Amino acid sequence: xxxxxxxxxxxxxxxxxxxxxxxxxxxxxxxxxxxxxxxxxxxxxxxxxxxxxxxxxxxxxxxxxxxxxxxxxxxxxxxxxxxxxxxxxxxxxxxxxxxxxxxxxxxxxxxxxxxxxxxxxxxxxxxxxxxxxxxxxxxxxxxxxxxxxxxxxxxxxxxxxxxxxxxxxxxxxxxxxxxxxxxxxxxxxxxxxxxxxxxxxxxxxxxxxxxxxxxxxxxxxxxxxxxxxxxxxxxxxxxxxxxxxxxxxxxxxxxxxxxxxxxxxxxxxxxxxxxxxxxxxxxxxxxxxxxxxxxxxxxxxxxxxxxxxxxxxxxxxxxx
Amino acid sequence: xxxxxxxxxxxxxxxxxxxxxxxxxxxxxxxxxxxxxxxxxxxxxxxxxxxxxxxxxxxxxxxxxxxxxxxxxxxxxxxxxxxxxxxxxxxxxxxxxxxxxxxxxxxxxxxxxxxxxxxxxxxxxxxxxxxxxxxxxxxxxxxxxxxxxxxxxxxxxxxxxxxxxxxxxxxxxxxxxxxxxxxxxxxxxxxxxxxxxxxxxxxxxxxxxxxxxxxxxxxxxxxxxxxxxxxxxxxxxxxxxxxxxxxxxxxxxxxxxxxxxxxxxxxxxxxxxxxxxxxxxxxxxxxxxxxxxxxxxxxxxxxxxxxxxxxxxxxxxxxxxxxxxxxxxxxxxxxx
Amino acid sequence: xxxxxxxxxxxxxxxxxxxxxxxxxxxxxxxxxxxxxxxxxxxxxxxxxxxxxxxxxxxxxxxxxxxxxxxxxxxxxxxxxxxxxxxxxxxxxxxxxxxxxxxxxxxxxxxxxxxxxxxxxxxxxxxxxxxxxxxxxxxxxxxxxxxxxxxxxxxxxxxxxxxxxxxxxxxxxxxxxxxxxxxxxxxxxxxxxxxxxxxxxxxxxxxxxxxxxxxxxxxxxxxxxxxxxxxxxxxxxxxxxxxxxxxxxxxxxxxxxxxxxxxxxxxxxxxxxxxxxxxxxxxxxxxxxxx
Numbered sequence: 051x052x053x054x055x056x057x058x059x060x061x062x063x064x065x066x067x068x069x070x071x072x073x074x075x076x077x078x079x080x081x082x083x084x085x086x087x088x089x090x091x092x093x094x095x096x097x098x099x100x101x102x103x104x105x106x107x108x109x110x111x112x113x114x115x116x117x118x119x120x121x122x123x124x125x126x127x128x129x130x131x132x133x134x135x136x137x138x139x140x141x142x143x144x145x146x147x148x149x150x151x152x153x154x155x156x157x158x159x160x161x162x163x164x165x166x167x168x169x170x171x172x173x174x175x176x177x178x179x180x181x182x183x184x185x186x187x188x189x190x191x192x193x194x195x196x197x198x199x200x201x202x203x204x205x206x207x208x209x210x211x212x213x214x215x216x217x218x219x220x221x222x223x224x225x226x227x228x229x230x231x232x233x234x235x236x237x238x239x240x241x242x243x244x245x246x247x248x249x250x251x252x253x254x255x256x257x258x259x260x261x262x263x264x265x266x267x268x269x270x271x272x273x274x275x276x277x278x279x280x281x282x283x284x285x286x287x288x289x290x291x292x293x294x295x296x297x298x299x300x301x302x303x304x305x306x307x308x309x310x311x312x313x314x315x316x317x318x319x320x321x322x323x324x325x326x327x328x329x330x331x332x333x334x335x336x337x338x339x340x341x342x343x344x345x346x347x348x349x350x351x352x353x354x355x356x357x358x359x360x361x362x363x364x365x366x367x368x369x370x
Numbered sequence: 371x372x373x374x375x376x377x378x379x380x381x382x383x384x385x386x387x388x389x390x391x392x393x394x395x396x397x398x399x400x401x402x403x404x405x406x407x408x409x410x411x412x413x414x415x416x417x418x419x420x421x422x423x424x425x426x427x428x429x430x431x432x433x434x435x436x437x438x439x440x441x442x443x444x445x446x447x448x449x450x451x452x453x454x455x456x457x458x459x460x461x462x463x464x465x466x467x468x469x470x471x472x473x474x475x476x477x478x479x480x481x482x483x484x485x486x487x488x489x490x491x492x493x494x495x496x497x498x499x500x501x502x503x504x505x506x507x508x509x510x511x512x513x514x515x516x517x518x519x520x521x522x523x524x525x526x527x528x529x530x531x532x533x534x535x536x537x538x539x540x541x542x543x544x545x546x547x548x549x550x551x552x553x554x555x556x557x558x559x560x561x562x563x564x565x566x567x568x569x570x571x572x573x574x575x576x577x578x579x580x581x582x583x584x585x586x587x588x589x590x591x592x593x594x595x596x597x598x599x600x601x602x603x604x605x606x607x608x609x610x611x612x613x614x615x616x617x618x619x620x621x622x623x624x625x626x627x628x629x630x631x632x633x634x635x636x637x638x639x640x641x642x643x644x645x646x647x648x649x650x651x652x653x654x655x656x657x658x659x660x661x662x663x664x665x666x667x668x669x670x671x672x673x674x675x676x677x678x679x680x681x682x683x684x685x686x687x688x689x690x691x692x693x694x695x696x697x698x699x700x701x702x703x704x705x706x
Numbered sequence: 707x708x709x710x711x712x713x714x715x716x717x718x719x720x721x722x723x724x725x726x727x728x729x730x731x732x733x734x735x736x737x738x739x740x741x742x743x744x745x746x747x748x749x750x751x752x753x754x755x756x757x758x759x760x761x762x763x764x765x766x767x768x769x770x771x772x773x774x775x776x777x778x779x780x781x782x783x784x785x786x787x788x789x790x791x792x793x794x795x796x797x798x799x800x801x802x803x804x805x806x807x808x809x810x811x812x813x814x815x816x817x818x819x820x821x822x823x824x825x826x827x828x829x830x831x832x833x834x835x836x837x838x839x840x841x842x843x844x845x846x847x848x849x850x851x852x853x854x855x856x857x858x859x860x861x862x863x864x865x866x867x868x869x870x871x872x873x874x875x876x877x878x879x880x881x882x883x884x885x886x887x888x889x890x891x892x893x894x895x896x897x898x899x900x901x902x903x904x905x906x907x908x909x910x911x912x913x914x915x916x917x918x919x920x921x922x923x924x925x926x927x928x929x930x931x932x933x934x935x936x937x938x939x940x941x942x943x944x945x946x947x948x949x950x951x952x953x954x955x956x957x958x959x960x961x962x963x964x965x966x967x968x969x970x971x972x973x974x975x976x977x978x979x980x981x982x983x984x985x986x987x988x989x990x991x992x993x994x995x996x997x
Contacts (some may be wrong), residue, residue, distance in 0.1 A: 514973060643840045
């Protein structure tokens with residue numbers, strides 16, 4: 051029984067320069083308690099996807115097609131007021147830059163209490179107690195309840211964001227590049243924390259990152275996005291051991307491992323396409339070492355090979 | 371550290387004040403025009419001219435005059451009036467200052483309210499029709515001629531609708547007991563309710579006139595500050611927690627946009643005073659503006675000089691005060 | 707007036723003008739239209755004014771009628787004619803005062819910014835202090851000392867706005883002074899005067915029209931204010947501010963036309979200049995754009 055079901059979602063930005071097809075027909079699902087890692091370069095559309103789940107796509111963008119069903123509710127049809135009831139309470143979000151995601155003029159305790167009191171009719175004292183408990187769960191001592199954001203380090207601020215995200219026991223947390231702005235050691239701590247919390251509260255996580263290494267730590271499934279398309283999705287270990295899509299293999303090869311010798315860093319030649327005028331056919335073909343004629347002219351079909359989804363012509367002929 | 375900032379700021383204010391005082395001195399003494407003749411007329415006998423000249427200290431060489439001027443000011447001595455009871459200028463100013471203060475504060479409140487609401491709503495609807503209207507509003511208020519606006523309001527509300535008084539600060543015999551000189555405050559403090567409402571009815575039109583004039587700047591500033599703040603991550607983060615949009619705008623965003631607006635307010639004080647002069651004249655409001663003009667008409671040289679000096683002092687102190695407030699309100703500076 | 711910056715060369719400017727759409731230049735066009743209409747009114751005054759503005763031609767305080775479209779004042783003068791002739795006074799004082807301010811303020815700013823040192827610091831401090839002081843009060847003080855009359859009013863207003871130009875030009879000069887082409891000019895031995903006039907001056911004057919226009923707005927309002935307060939021109943010169951003051955005495959009896967029309971003219975003319983300035987600023991220095 052999937053908690054979240056995204057079907058052929060299309061999100062476009064209507065700018066003066068042209069129409070940016072940021073998310074162009076993406077389908078995926080997340081079950082209860084599952085961690086889905088969403089990987090891709092910047093510009094792949096992964097962040098837009100994340101933010102569509104909360105109905106917070108900034109203008110000039112909007113959803114132009116597809117559906118998002120969350121626990122039986124069609125999110126694309128909700129009004130802003132109805133959505134506000136879900137945000138923070140059933141779906142919450144952790145943002146990339148902890149430095150700027152908190153209101154500099156508000157004490158962090160107030161951030162938490164406000165969130166509780168907006169959604170539930172409780173007394174200030176109860177809100178305060180629950181807030182302090184949430185802070186303790188993420189490893190922040192209660193003495194810091196009345197401090198301001200600038201008095202915290204980056205890692206601690208991200209913990210505050212996590213506390214805010216789990217505060218009301220949501221079913222789904224969207225974590226958009228939660229570790230990118232942090233140093234490596236803190237990164238590991240944050241990912242660990244997320245893992246522990248979701249196990250304790252049985253939450254699902256949509257973990258968005260450009261770093262497949264970070265994602266692989268806790269993801270159950272991994273989905274790979276490129277230029278607005280979902281190019282591959284499967285169980286985490288299958289993707290890591292046996293990637294099907296050329297882009298995924300390239301991504302994995304590009305992760306520098308400590309053990310590897312001093313060779314040159316592998317990088318994927320070329321650059322991500324302009325989403326106003328994406329390449330014809332498969333959007334990855336200009337950078338793909340296996341590109342064939344059909345890749346240059348027709349967009350590949352998405353196929354499902356025993357729960358391993360891939361969008362590439364290499365697998366269409368053999369199985370369809 | 372807040373203290374260091376305070377000290378630095380006060381030190382910076384001193385040269386500005388000094389220069390203003392010097393400019394005033396130069397204008398009053400050095401520019402062409404004979405103040406003595408203006409006081410006693412050109413046909414007065416020489417002894418009268420001489421005595422007046424000596425009394426004003428105008429027979430001394432300029433640099434001695436300058437030193438006397440500054441040393442008097444340091445002692446808080448603004449001189450004595452040339453006319454009527456020859457009262458100390460400072461006393462006369464204090465008779466009229468509360469009226470200007472009360473008008474300024476009310477106008478300020480009006481303008482901030484207008485500015486916040488129009489600026490915020492304009493920022494929410496970036497580039498829409500309403501946004502253009504509010505931008506136009508900002509330009510129009512800048513081009514407004516205060517006496518005309520005041521007179522139009524008087525025509526409508528006082529002459530035709532007969533709802534509000536046409537001028538003055540309060541009806542005769544209705545003044546409350548003087549504690550601060552601010553009628554609204556004094557009438558509350560002495561529980562004089564009829565006085566309160568009488569004073570209020572006189573305050574409405576002038577406050578609106580002056581308030582509207584100043585508000586244009588606020589609309590513009592609030593709008594641009596809000597636009598900048600609304601782009602920031604913590605606003606999206608707040609929405610993502612389900613905080614209702616109105617609270618996001620009016621509590622989270624506005625609080626952050628507001629602090630630069632405070633400094634704006636300090637800078638606008640000069641504009642406020644300038645507008646106050648015209649507003650007071652239009653509404654026969656017995657404040658420092660009408661006082662200054664009256665004394666100009668009477669050629670009361672020392673009082674005119676003293677009043678202008680007082681205004682300079684006021685402006686420098688207010689801008690200092692606003693800077694300090696700004697530093698205090700921004701926790702990042704306070705705790706640094 | 708603060709926050710106006712230059713766009714440095716003409717070519718991107720022209721490119722930008724070609725790409726504009728109506729919503730962006732209607733403000734400037736409206737402002738320019740108003741300025742042009744009022745200017746024509748001033749120039750063609752003897753031709754279009756129905757009566758002599760100074761002589762009484764009708765009954766006292768006649769309401770607007772077919773003979774006197776805007777009514778008459780207490781002396782019996784035609785208000786419409788007075789308004790038309792009044793434009794001459796207002797516009798000429800506004801222009802002259804603004805030009806006066808601009809020439810003195812900009813030259814001082816240019817010199818001060820270029821020379822630098824103690825002279826610059828001192829002058830800048832003086833100008834900043836003047837700038838912080840309410841312009842009307844300063845104008846009143848100067849007018850008081852100088853006395854009434856067109857020339858004195860022009861000078862009063864002119865002096866008050868010198869700091870505006872000074873500050874603007876000076877800050878531009880300071881930023882241009884250190885740029886490469888000035889270094890190059892100095893390297894090839896160009897004299898100070900040449901550098902100032904041929905290299906620096908053209909590049910700092912780009913935003914002058916915007917400030918000049920804004921300044922004209924202030925000048926119109928200040929001139930009207932001085933007249934309204936009785937410190938401006940002597941009667942019976944047709945002047946909008948003066949008429950407003952004159953008619954003010956009669957409003958309690960309901961004679962609204964004596965104040966409404968002169969006041970409207972003041973505002974409309976001031977609006978013309980401020981719209982033009984604002985519109986021009988939008989064109990030259992576009993603000994925050996959407997993504």
